[in-house]
Amino acid sequence: MTRKKSRREEPLDYAELARLLPTPGDPHLSLDRHLLLEEHLMSEIQRTAPASAPAPARRPARRVLLIGVPVAAALAGAFAFTALTNSGGTGPATATPPPVEAPVVRIEPGSTARLASTVERIAAAASAGKTPEPGPGQYIYIKSKVSYLLESHTDADDSRTLVEPLHIREVWNSPDGKQGWLDEPGYKPKGGVTLDSDVEPSLGAASYDYLKTLPTDPDALLKKIYKETKGQGNSPDQEAFTTVGDLLAEQLAPAKLNVALYRAAAKIPGVVVVDHAKDAAGREGIALAHVDQKSGDRTEWIFDPKTYAYLGSRAVQVKQADGIKPGTVINWTAVLERAVVDARKQRPGAQGTRV
Known part of the structure; x- marks a missing residue:
């Protein structure tokens, strides 16, 4: 699916500077790289979660979102991911199987x-x-x-x-x-x-x-x-x-x-x-x-x-x-x-x- 980009109007004071700098790239990470970053983020969340937090009963979610958000231009394509999942528990996570079409x-x-x-x-x-x-x-x-939807919101x-x-x-x-x-x-x-x-x-x-x-x-x-x-x-x-x-x-x-x-x-x-x-x-x-x-x-x-x-x-x-x-x-x-x-x-x- 298409994620629309927005770009704010540049102040006139920066027009000359913009002409002097090289054109910024628009790099994309591969799907595998996106999933790796997501897995790392989820492991950090699980590692820092309170040990006593109970896992609520899950009402099967219609959609699980993987949302790619540019962190900074200097990172040249690195993305932070927010995973909206119904995961629970605090034990070590098993390896999540890669998604399929x-x-x-x-x-x-x-x-x-x-x-x-x-x-x-x-x-x-x-x-x-x-x-x-x-x-x-x-x-x-x-x-x-079971199988549930994963929406991958990336530009790749x-x-x-x-x-x-x-x-x-x-x-x-x-x-x-x-x-x-x-x-x-x-x-x-x-x-x-x-x-x-x-x-x-x-x-x-x-x-x-x-x-x-x-x-x-x-x-x-x-x-x-x-x-x-x-x-x-x-x-x-x-x-x-x-x-x-x-x-x-x-x-x-x-x-x-x-x-x-x-x-x-x-x-x-x-x-x-x-x-x-x-x-x-x-x-x-x-x-x-x-x-x-x-x-x-x-x-x-x-x-x-x-x-x-x-x-x-x-x-x-x-x-x-x-x-x-x-x-x-x-x-x-x-x-x-x-x-x-x-x-x-x-x-x-x-x-x-x-x-």
């Missing part, structure tokens, strides 16, 4: 023709499914394959959209949301980081216990979502859709609430059905989708076309914006396992109950 897919048109019937099939599947009740001392375990190359390579992300959360763990090799310190938190649960930081208090009437639920997310996101409708999607991704919701969430989502203006979509694991599915009119991307929740079980999500750019071309996949997820386990860091097995 974002995949590009054909944009499948959406339709409201089968919205009501599709949502009812999804709701029926959610209602029929057996959801285990996590008890005290247990944890909700979610294993996903504004034609490429970079994303994280697909990688595994594992999350453990206690039912009350006060204890948890996140393991995301390459993006979090080796061994993982704590998600322990004293933050009061809310729609933006939901716990299983909190979800049990939400209304299961779709109209009442949607009204609450709009009220509590007012002023957030690019539009009220997009933020409501995003909020429901976040509850589907890395959480375990009671069956009745799951049904209400899907039926509430169908009432959001602009929601459509996309007949063909793939999750991050390559599984084909049918999707409920909504376009963010400001950023130009379409968020898709993908379901198995036969069982209507939730598979994952995808965000596809449908109109050019911020230099991102239509068809570009900017976010991609797939839920691989969802279970209740008896201890933090424990993976499903003999002691775990898969969902």
